[in-house]
Amino acid sequence: MDTPSELTERYHVTSHIARGGMADVYEGQDTLLNRKIAVKVLHSQYSSDEAFVKRFRREAQAAANLTHPNIVGIYDWGQAQGTYFIVMEIIEGRSLRDVLRSEGALLPRRAVEIAAETAAALSIAHQAGLVHRDVKPGNILLAKDGTVKVTDFGIARAWDDSQELTKTGAVIGTATYFSPEQAQGAAADARSDVYSLGVVLYETLTGRPPFTGESPMAVAFQHVSAEAPPPSSLNPDVSESLDAVVTKALRKDPAGRHQSAEEMRQDLLAVLKGDPVVVAPIVPAAAAAATTQMMPEVPPPTVPPDEVYRQIEEEPPSQMPFIITAFALLVGLAILMFFLFRLAGGTGTEVVVAPIPDVTNFTQVAALERLKADGFVPNPLFETSDTVEPGVVIRTEPPGGSETEVGSIIDVFISSGSEEFPVPPVIGQNIDDATQLIEDAGLSIGQIETRPDADFQVDVVIEQSPAPGVEVGAGTPINLVISSGPEVIALPDLAGMSERDAVAQLTGLGLKFSVNEEFSDEEVFGNVIRTQPEAGIDVLSGDTILLIVSKGPEPVEVPSLLGLTESEAQIALDELGLVLNVSNSTQPVGDPVQNGLIVNQIPLEGNIIDAGDIVTVTLGEYQPPPTTTTLLPPTTTLPPPTTTTVP
Numbered sequence: 001m002d003t004p005s006e007l008t009e010r011y012h013v014t015s016h017i018a019r020g021g022m023a024d025v026y027e028g029q030d031t032l033l034n035r036k037i038a039v040k041v042l043h044s045q046y047s048s049d050e051a052f053v054k055r056f057r058r059e060a061q062a063a064a065n066l067t068h069p070n071i072v073g074i075y076d077w078g079q080a081q082g083t084y085f086i087v088m089e090i091i092e093g094r095s096l097r098d099v100l101r102s103e104g105a106l107l108p109r110r111a112v113e114i115a116a117e118t119a120a121a122l123s124i125a126h127q128a129g130l131v132h133r134d135v136k137p138g139n140i141l142l143a144k145d146g147t148v149k150v151t152d153f154g155i156a157r158a159w160d161d162s163q164e165l166t167k168t169g170a171v172i173g174t175a176t177y178f179s180p181e182q183a184q185g186a187a188a189d190a191r192s193d194v195y196s197l198g199v200v201l202y203e204t205l206t207g208r209p210p211f212t213g214e215s216p217m218a219v220a221f222q223h224v225s226a227e228a229p230p231p232s233s234l235n236p237d238v239s240e241s242l243d244a245v246v247t248k249a250l251r252k253d254p255a256g257r258h259q260s261a262e263e264m265r266q267d268l269l270a271v272l273k274g275d276p277v278v279v280a281p282i283v284p285a286a287a288a289a290a291t292t293q294m295m296p297e298v299p300p301p302t303v304p305p306d307e308v309y310r311q312i313e314e315e316p317p318s319q320m321p322f323i324i325t326a327f328a329l330l331v332g333l334a335i336l337m338f339f340l341f342r343l344a345g346g347t348g349t350e351v352v353v354a355p356i357p358d359v360t361n362f363t364q365v366a367a368l369e370r371l372k373a374d375g376f377v378p379n380p381l382f383e384t385s386d387t388v389e390p391g392v393v394i395r396t397e398p399p400g401g402s403e404t405e406v407g408s409i410i411d412v413f414i415s416s417g418s419e420e421f422p423v424p425p426v427i428g429q430n431i432d433d434a435t436q437l438i439e440d441a442g443l444s445i446g447q448i449e450t451r452p453d454a455d456f457q458v459d460v461v462i463e464q465s466p467a468p469g470v471e472v473g474a475g476t477p478i479n480l481v482i483s484s485g486p487e488v489i490a491l492p493d494l495a496g497m498s499e500r501d502a503v504a505q506l507t508g509l510g511l512k513f514s515v516n517e518e519f520s521d522e523e524v525f526g527n528v529i530r531t532q533p534e535a536g537i538d539v540l541s542g543d544t545i546l547l548i549v550s551k552g553p554e555p556v557e558v559p560s561l562l563g564l565t566e567s568e569a570q571i572a573l574d575e576l577g578l579v580l581n582v583s584n585s586t587q588p589v590g591d592p593v594q595n596g597l598i599v600n601q602i603p604l605e606g607n608i609i610d611a612g613d614i615v616t617v618t619l620g621e622y623q624p625p626p627t628t629t630t631l632l633p634p635t636t637t638l639p640p641p642t643t644t645t646v647p
Contacts, residue, residue, distance in 0.1 A: 007080040011087060013039055027090060030075075037075065038090040047083055057084070063153045064503070065512045065544075066128060067455065069427070069463055070121035072141065072151040075507070078500045088151070093144045096204070097137035105207035108237050112268050113469035114140065115201040116425075117148035119265035122197065125153065126190040126261055133188050135196035136177040137203065146467050175216035175223075176209050180252050183220035191254040194264050198249025198257075205242070206234040210250065224252070241270070241277035248279045269425060272469055351405055358400025359393050364414050367393045375406040384419035386474060391415065418473045425468035431459045431482050438478050446477030452487035454510060454542020459483070486540035493535035494528045499549050502528045510541035519554035521577065521611060526550065553577065553611030560605040561598045561617055569598055569617060577611035586621035595622035 006012050010032045017025045017038065028039040047053065057077065064074040073089035096114065099106070106114075118140055125132060132139075132153055141149040175183075179195035182188050203209045210228030213219040231246050232238040245267045251257045258264035267277050357374055359367035364380065371378040388394050397411040398404055421442045426434035435445055453462050463481035466472060489509050494502040499515065506513045523529050532546040533539060556576045561569045566582055573580045587599050599620040603609060 007039065007041075007083075007085055008078065011037070011039060011076075011080075011085070013041075023086075028087075030087070036090050038072075038088040040086040040088060042084040044083060053084055061503075061513070061515075064507050066125055066130070066153070067453075067510075067542075068121055068124040070117045070148050070150055071124065072149050076500070076504050089149075091141045091143050091149050091151075093142045095138050096140040096142060096200070099142060100137055100203060100207065105235060106204050108205060108235070108239065108242060109272065109469070111201060111204040112242065112271050113467075114142070114148050114204060115197060116265050116268040116272070116469065117467070118150055118197055118200070119261040119268065120427075121148070121150040122190070122193050122261035123265060126193070131188055131190060132193050132196075133182070134177075135193050135200060137200055140200065145465075146470055148467075175219045176211070178220075178223065179254075180224045181254065183223045189254070190260055191257050194249050194258050194261055195251075195254075197261070197264065198246055202228065202231055202246055202250065205231045205238055205246070208234070239271065241275075244277050244279040245271060272422060353403050354406050355403050356396065356398055356400050356410060358396075359412070360395055360400060361388075362393045364391050364393065364412075367412055367414075371396075371410055371412070376404075377407065377409045379409050379411050380414055381411055382414050382416045384417065385415040386418050388415035390417035420471040420473055421476075423464070423466050423468055423470050423472060423478060426461050426464055426478075426480070427468070428456070429461050431461060431480070434461045434464075434480065442474045443472065444475050444477045446479040448479075449481045450484045451481055452485065452510070452541055453483040454486040454540060456483035456485075458485040486542055488538050489541060491531065491533060491535055491537050491539050491545065494531055494547070495535070496523065497528050499526055499528060499547065502547055506545055506547075511539065512542065512544040513547055514544055515547045515549055517549050517551045519552065520550040521553050523550035525552035555608045556611055556613075558601075558603050558605055558607045558609060558615060561601045561615070562605075563594075564598050565596065566598070566617075566619065573615060578609070579612065579614045581614050581616040583616055583618045585618065587618045588623045589620035590623070590625070591620075592622045592624075594620040596620065 011028055011030060013026045013028045015027045017027055023040045023042050026039045026041060028037045030037050072091065074086060075089065076087040078085060122132060122135070130153060134152060139150060139152045141151055143149060177196045177199045179188065179192040182192055199209055211219050211222035211226060213222060228250055230243045232243045245264070249257055249264060258267065270277050354374060356376065357370050359370055362370065368378045368380065383394065385394055392415050394413045394415050396413065423443065424437045424441050426437055429437065438445060451462065456462050460483050461480050462483050465479045487510060489511065492505060494505065503513055518529065520529050527550050529548045529550050531548065539545070556578060559572055559576070561572065564572065570580050589595065589599060597620050598617045600618040602616045
């Protein structure tokens with residue numbers, strides 16, 4: 001079925017953005033708050049599938065509880081006109097998939113920045129007990145301001161939820177990016193997301209994923225059995241440290257990878273800083289087993305000891321000391337000859353001295369040509385400058401106007417433009433530490449805002465602009481948002497609200513939620529019965545509120561009403577919350593004892609029905625058997641006797 005342009009009175013769909021495996025994403029308008037939104041709408045063929053609907057609903061509930069600058073925010077979810085939808089933050093920008101398709105491989109620094117911010121988002125999800133399970137370029141959005149946003153936690157599952165739809169043995173994800181354990185149908189954890197992020201980083205650096213094949217099965221087989229070449233073999237700009245990070249993330253054994261997204265993020269930040277990243281080698285299984293012994297076993301050398309010593313003995317002595325000595329003697333001889341020549345012929349040789357032309361503010365080409373024309377040897381050097389345009393001469397040494405020997409080397413300092421500094425990551429830092437990091441990087445503190453946040457302590461940075469890793473000029477102000485701690489909130493009374501409205505109100509207040517269901521005769525199906533804590537209690541933003549939602553009245557087992565009078569049946573059904581209906585017609589019975597008693601009922605005894613349902617009964621009506629008449633043979637009427645009178 002086509003998605004309606006007006007899902008509800010509040011949400012209107014305006015245009016189609018993208019299509020995924022389970023849902024379509026549209027741009028829309030929230031008419032209540034007058035803002036643009038993204039609406040994810042479940043495909044119509046899945047709307048009637050209870051399992052898919054449950055997964056879709058869980059996506060909204062799980063993602064709504066994740067609050068982080070690198071995670072797409074969830075505002076609302078609901079059902080309208082036979083379709084289910086989720087209302088999300090709309091991101092102005094492109095997906096990493098679209099960027100890679102149009103531009104190919106990115107510069108290593110930008111690739112690392114994207115991966116580091118993605119790892120930050122995954123780290124928050126992992127701390128909440130959620131595994132993304134489908135990390136890929138299509139789920140990584142790049143906003144116009146450079147911020148990275150991770151979306152589509154639609155197949156994430158809680159680690160401790162044994163009733164989750166996606167159980168061990170079910171492969172969910174995209175073959176190009178899922179981990180070896182996912183390819184084999186094994187359980188996925190945070191390290192599976194690390195592997196998938198490693199695949200994404202590999203593709204961002206090289207322009208192609210590490211494994212390709214004619215079918216998803218062929219790709220999955222390579223994830224399990226093949227080793228990818230290092231990114232530097234395809235892109236020579238990839239550093240050794242970055243090679244090490246990618247290689248570690250792509251290890252087949254989860255125990256050999258980064259054990260968390262945060263650990264991988266720290267390695268990526270070290271790469272951005274230029275610090276070396278040391279990755280421990282893979283420990284073979286045999287060596288790992290040996291560590292359980294009292295004394296570790298040392299593997300035998302690949303070359304016998306006597307052979308090693310023999311090679312050392314046969315190796316010829318180094319010629320380097322002789323070469324260095326000979327070179328030093330030649331240099332010394334050349335210097336001596338130079339001075340002897342000057343002493344011998346100095347009186348007859350005239351040294352030509354000339355003023356150095358002032359080429360300050362000349363372009364590089366013009367300055368070098370002028371110095372050459374005047375008989376000097378220019379040596380171009382570059383340095384940063386905030387006042388001189390790139391390619392223009394700042395100064396010379398010796399300076400212009402001074403005199404020196406013609407043919408001398410003149411150092412020409414040329415502007416390379418303003419020096420740019422990468423913005424340091426300060427989210428999670430105390431404001432004092434963040435200020436020090438920013439000033440140490442040659443930048444300045446801009447506007448500082450304060451906002452309640454349940455996930456960060458007081459005076460800890462929760463947002464920064466520009467984003468970490470972006471290169472800016474010296475002294476650029478960095479705007480910060482710091483936490484004022486959790487906000488104290490009086491829990492509103494949600495009883496009687498629909499579950500969707502209650503969730504929307506809690507999310508708007510910065511509260512998390514979980515849902516339990518129970519039967520209720522007072523509240524209709526889907527409405528909130530009560531909350532824990534109770535309404536009016538002070539809670540902190542970020543706290544989890546338990547919603548007790550009605551499943552409607554508890555089902556009732558139909559009792560036997562046969563042999564009861566109408567009044568007795570009425571009493572019995574009233575106690576169970578059922579409605580008695582007496583049929584207008586009666587059923588003939590031959591036993592006078594059953595006259596006026598119930599002789600039939602629908603539904604029958606033992607059936608399970610809902611409270612308020614009707615039970616129809618039929619009363620018996622006694623009808624006596626018909627009387628029997630005995631037939632006698634016909635009688636013959638004799639004529640009266642004749643009387644004879646005797647005279």
